[in-house]
Amino acid sequence: MNLNEYDYIIVAFSGGKDSTACFLDLLDNGVDKEKIELWHHLIDGAPGSDPFMDWPITEDYCREFAKEFNVPIYFSWRDGGFEQEMLRDNSPTGKVFWENPDGTIDSSGGKGPDGTRRKFPQVSADLRVRWCSAYLKIDVMSAAINNQERFKGKKTLVVTGERAGESKSRSNYNTFENHRCHGKLRTVHHWRPIHDWTEKQVWEIMEKHRIMAHPAYWLGWGRLSCITCIFGNANQWASAAELYPAMVEKIAKYEEEFGFTIKQGVSVRELVEKGTPYEGVTYLVEAWIEERQLIRSRGGWTLPSGAYGESNGPT
Numbered sequence: 001m002n003l004n005e006y007d008y009i010i011v012a013f014s015g016g017k018d019s020t021a022c023f024l025d026l027l028d029n030g031v032d033k034e035k036i037e038l039w040h041h042l043i044d045g046a047p048g049s050d051p052f053m054d055w056p057i058t059e060d061y062c063r064e065f066a067k068e069f070n071v072p073i074y075f076s077w078r079d080g081g082f083e084q085e086m087l088r089d090n091s092p093t094g095k096v097f098w099e100n101p102d103g104t105i106d107s108s109g110g111k112g113p114d115g116t117r118r119k120f121p122q123v124s125a126d127l128r129v130r131w132c133s134a135y136l137k138i139d140v141m142s143a144a145i146n147n148q149e150r151f152k153g154k155k156t157l158v159v160t161g162e163r164a165g166e167s168k169s170r171s172n173y174n175t176f177e178n179h180r181c182h183g184k185l186r187t188v189h190h191w192r193p194i195h196d197w198t199e200k201q202v203w204e205i206m207e208k209h210r211i212m213a214h215p216a217y218w219l220g221w222g223r224l225s226c227i228t229c230i231f232g233n234a235n236q237w238a239s240a241a242e243l244y245p246a247m248v249e250k251i252a253k254y255e256e257e258f259g260f261t262i263k264q265g266v267s268v269r270e271l272v273e274k275g276t277p278y279e280g281v282t283y284l285v286e287a288w289i290e291e292r293q294l295i296r297s298r299g300g301w302t303l304p305s306g307a308y309g310e311s312n313g314p315t
């Protein structure tokens with residue numbers, strides 16, 4: 001594949017190890033950094049919004065990462081984020097907003113049709129019921145590509161970090177295909193450069209570039225998802241409850257209000273009760289960041305405690 005033929009290379013950047021590995025692999029392949037941009041979809045809405053599902057520190061981590069490598073990062077989000085989408089009651093899904101390279105913000109959509117959710121996304125590989133991935137990430141990216149003039153008549157490569165080893169459904173993904181935004185007006189390809197990588201290879205490239213992984217990995221998570229991801233296991237819910245009790249309490253209250261739990265047959269309160277928080281999770285994450293806010297270690301490099309650990313997350 002000739003990466004030089006693309007005008008734009010967009011890395012869907014969650015801040016997690018796999019999207020980081022994609023970015024580092026592009027650098028290792030000598031891709032012109034001028035063409036690379038990181039895109040991060042904010043799960044809880046506009047930058048700086050109160051966290052509802054996502055790690056309150058992820059936005060900053062992504063900003064710092066982009067700064068460290070001197071590449072642009074553009075945030076995009078659905079109006080009101082996860083909570084507003086979940087609370088739809090005979091109302092349309094929110095507008096999609098995105099940041100442009102000149103610093104302006106544009107939006108599209110928000111006109112309907114009306115719909116009602118009033119329940120959490122369900123744990124499933126089916127994106128119609130696991131609506132968070134579709135409505136807060138996939139559709140947001142598509143709206144941001146389809147509505148920016150700069151992509152018209154150009155060749156764009158979207159890079160994402162799914163690996164076959166993560167799940168059966170991900171093993172069936174194509175490594176290379178036309179992106180859903182591809183068409184007569186714009187060429188958009190989708191590449192999964194680390195699709196056949198092992199987790200070991202991912203950590204190796206992190207080590208090679210001395211990347212200090214997102215604090216979630218140091219606290220014990222094997223994967224960076226939302227802190228209260230619907231796929232989270234009991235230990236992760238118990239850890240989340242120690243770190244951000246108000247977030248977990250709010251979710252538990254919605255479960256009671258809706259009469260639907262996130263996980264079938266077990267409530268968030270029961271999961272917290274059943275789980276054992278990861279060791280050391282009582283550290284305040286903010287304090288941790290203040291002490292070790294480096295993106296790239298200046299000295300040695302060690303594997304975070306979450307590596308090869310509990311990797312519950314979207315499949």
Ligand code: SF4
Nearest residue numbers: 132225226229230314
């Ligand atoms: S990380 Fe989990 S909760 Fe967050 S959007 Fe993805 S599947 Fe949904």
